[in-house]
Every structure is written in C-alpha cells, then in structure tokens.
Amino acid sequence: MTASAHAPAPYVRNAWYVAAWSQDLAAEKPFGLTILGEPIVLWRTASNAIHALEDRCVHRLAPLSLGRCEGERLRCMYHGLLFDAAGKVVEIPGQDIIPAQARVKHYAVIERHSWVWVWMGAAETADPALIPPAVGFDDPDYLLGHGHLDYAAEARLINDNLLDFSHLSYVHANSFGAGPQFAQTQPTITPLDRGVRVQRWRTNTFGQSNRKSPVPIDTWQSYDFLVPGVLLMWSGQYKLGAAQALDFAPPVMDDAIGGLNFTSQAVTPLTGTTSRYFFSWGPHRRHGDEATRDAMMAMAGMAFAEDKLMIEAQQRMIDVTADPRIMPTSHDRGVILFNRLVKKLAGDGGEAARDAA
Template identity: 35%
Template structure:
C-alpha cells in the first residue's frame, strides 16, 4: 500500500515539454505536460469518450487534445471542446493532480487535493546553490519501494556491496557509530566512521593520502531520502559545518512508487569540491551511477525472491533501526489515511 497524501517526484523539470509524458504513479496512469505558456499539468491519462490514453495526444496551446476524436482538455481536466458536437456533457471531466515545479523537480500530490499544501513541498536548494555542482539521472527499479528505503537508510551495506566505489572497509561500516532520531514526519540517521580507509571514489575525488574520518547523514521523509556524506583526513574530525569537509557530497533520492512491484527512482549527485570543474562532476556521477547499478541488482533480486517465497520469515539487525522507523512511519501514515476514508452512504 502507499501513502497518498504527500508530495512525490513525478519528473525532472526538463522532462516536461509540449510532448505529453505518460507515467504510472501509485498504480494510477498519469499524463504530464507543459502548455504553451509554460504551465505544468498532470491529469488522469484517459479520454472521457472511450478511454484512449491522453498521453498519445498532443498539446495545442493551453489544451491537451485526444488523438482519437479530438476532444480537448484544459489544465483542470475539463473537456472544453468536442469537434463532433457543440454540447459538452457535464460529466466530461477527468481527475487533475496538484503539481509544483520547484528546485528543478516536478512534484505531484496523489491524495486529497484539498490537503495539497504547496508550502510542504520539500526544499532542495543544492540543485541551484553555486557552492554545489550536480548531475541528475533516473532509473526504473523492479522492486517494492520500501526495499529502496531500507537500502538508502541502512548504509552498513556500503562496504560489502560497493567495494569498488564508495565502500571502504566493510567492518568499519558494520561497526559505525549510529544515531537514529524519529519525528512525526521524518527519520534521521547519522553515522560516524573515524580513522577508516578511504573508499576509491573519495580518493579519486580529492586524493586522500591516508585514513579518513567519515560522516553520513540520511534524512527520510515519504517520497524523498536526502543523503549527505562528508570526510576529512583522520584526526581532523568531521563536524556538522558541512562546508569545512574536504570531501562533501549530497545525494537526492526521489523514491516514487509505480506499482506494488516497481518504483521510479530519481537521483542527483552534488558535490562541494571542484565545483567549477565539469570533469569532477562527471567523474563523481559515474562513480555514483555504478554504485546505484549495484544497488539495483540487489533490490530487484530481493524483490524477486520475496515474490518466489511469500511470507518467508526474515530477521532484523541492529543496523535496521533507521529503516524500521521509516517503515513504522509509512505504516502509521497509511493507517491514518484509511481511518479518514469516507464511508459510502
């Protein structure tokens, strides 16, 4: 099941043009597009006439036109023109989804539109902060979205799965000092690894000569997992004044469920070193891309085996504390929504 009353990443800003974009979100078919005036719209992806996907149509000015019989829709989902007749039925209406364009991201609200508070859209200023450079990507993952949450929140796997990139010493990750904090709407996990071996990605980025002190912060809220990692030479420590770290990287992880068995994964890798060197941005991106490809293989294999053996018992580890808090948060939000579902008369 899914939380519906929250903001999810629907697309990157540049994905939306006058060419309609089809995307399934929370098992609902959506069509996203940009009108001639630049307005972003998200509608139910079907024509009221015979349900042809509107994503097969085209944008004409401010309207989306069905490719079957030319019915035109405005940004609110109302049919405003039918070429074959002058009368437009009162029920010629499809669902409109609230959308917000912010920080190079298109956010969508899948729940009760009256509760869609635009001020609650997550801030991510590092997509435009001149002190940071970044590059973005998208992956489709054939796995349940909460498995992705687990993977991003519990970084103890890094030393085992990502040995060739961001890993370092596996034992250092497994024995990291960890602090988990839960609030009503988010989970924060902080990890410290002092005097540890620098991973290949860090060495390539800033040429560490010896051991390092590493610091990681993971912030989870439904729809977005933000990760900040920092490092200094061992002994200098890693404080919370992020800009003092020799190596600093921020990873944006937009986790948007597609179905119970698949997820849209939007991510960016930003860095605060060599920000005026595009080659450095590209090099970090390639390292993180390789890392996420390894994660994708793990996640899809997990999900496949869970489908093969439904109900098979599993255990929790100490490192699952943050991920388990995130699962509880998701469960509580879903249960709260179900309690407020109107009962049919």
C-alpha cells in the first residue's frame, strides 16, 4: 500500500498551538510570528496580560508587531490607529468616526506550562481544557532546559518523525546511541481521544548515552503525542526483571531507580513548508541536578540537529518528486492513527489549514 506524500497536510484549527516560550515574551514588546500561514502579533501588557491579534493593520496592512503598546491596547506605528485587545480600532488620529469594519481578527491566547498557546479556531470556541498537560519550569519535580529550532519543512514531517522512534537506531546512532536492536522491537500503541500513546519496555539493557547504568536494568518509556503536535514523554530505569514482574504493564513512576526524566515538545506549523519545534528536557530532582540537565540538553542539541538535517533533506526530496508516494511499514501504526485523527478533526472543524505560505 502506498500513499501520497505530496498532498497538502490538513491541520486542526480547533486546537491550541505553541506560539512562544513564556520568558521570550517581554512586557510591552510586540512579538510577530506566523501560525498556519496567518500573521499574528502577541503582546504582554504591563499588567502581565497577553493578547493576540492579526498582525495586519486595517489601514495600509502594516504589521502591528512593529507597533507600540499602550496599556491594554496596541497602536500601529505607521499612521497611528489604536486597537483594543479584541481587535477593534478605538482611535484614528484626525478622524472622529470609526467605521464598524475597522477591526482585525482576535485570537484566544493562554499562558500555561511556560508556553504561550494560541487557539487557531474562532476565539469564542476556545476550550482551555484542550491544552495538552505539558510540564513547565514551575513544576517542582523537574529541572528543565529548553530551546527551539526552525525547520524548512512542513510540520507533518516532524510529527511523523516523533511518532516513529525506530529512527533512533539510525538517525541518532551518534547521540542517543539506542543501538540497532531498538528498531527491531515494536512499542505498544494506544489510541487516545486527541492523540496516541506510545509505550515501550526495554529489558536487560544498560541504558543509553550519558544515562548508562553500571548494571543491567529494564527501562521504560511512555509518551503521549497529542493534537495539534505535542509530545509529552517520561522515561526511567527500573530493576532488572521489573518488566516481567509487571507482565510488561506500565510501572509506577516513583519506583524508578534512576534516570527518571521528562520532556515536553511541540511542533507549530508556521507556513506550509516551515515549522518551529519547541522542546524542554531534564531530570527529576531525585535523579539529577543542573549539571545532569545541561548534559542532557547538550545531547538533545546534537540529536535534534540530526533530525533537522534528515527532515529538511526529506522535504527537499518531496519537493522535487512528481507525485511522491510513501510505503508504510509496521512502525507506522502510530503515524497512521495520528494522521487519520488529524484529518477527522480538521474535517469536523469545517476547516483545514493547507499549504498557505
């Protein structure tokens, strides 16, 4: 069975997309970005409220991200139109009458888990309960580092990469060092309402990379990959024989004897062929310190650069291939389930964000 890799990817509109790290959004300094091909301006007010509007003034289409914050309002610094937080023009210099259509699109925005989230559907339909349960820097249990990478590739390719970890044996042979046997085993994959859960025991191993154990152990890895493209994963080391004793069921996280860690990752489609990849990673406080975190982040930097090299090359090959086709393998079950879910949710929302560059 083959499938087209050329058709524009659908994305779910009624979902929360990561727009920025909280600490990167300074007070009263407008920040512009594009999500799903839509230019958006974010700004944090002096009162610490965050607002999001279409980054396009109604007068002459100047970017509002070059504007000036005035309390809870934002002034376009081309000809001075003043917008309130709902996107309505409330002042036009030298003009008393403000047309009813003088407004720009308003986006629902929430700050949570150290990320700024933007709802890409109609603002009035925004549901905070659908924000994925990531782990932020205020979590008392984990010491996290963070970063982001920009890709010259569509977000779907990065999502597919994160849904099929068999590539660890090959793309990350020099960083994570999973070994060829990693790709020989299949994880357990469970469909979720808004994603998939991927879980895996590895038995009689010494761990990998800078988290190796001096004695044989069992290791557990579990992650949820949630709409629109958010990975939440924890893993840890357990006594040899733990997997068999549990009949390969999930362990109690606190029973880990070492290496317990957590990572939150998010893929945000900027345009049809560009994406931003946010990530954090670090140890549980009982299983590491700041030095452990920094070593893990150095390894992550190497691994994510390996991914970026491969995925951007993949995108270039797709771009020059007439009617490119893919051939799924047994490791693609999670990829297929997630993409099928995205297609359904995009259709249910009545909108599919497509290749808008």
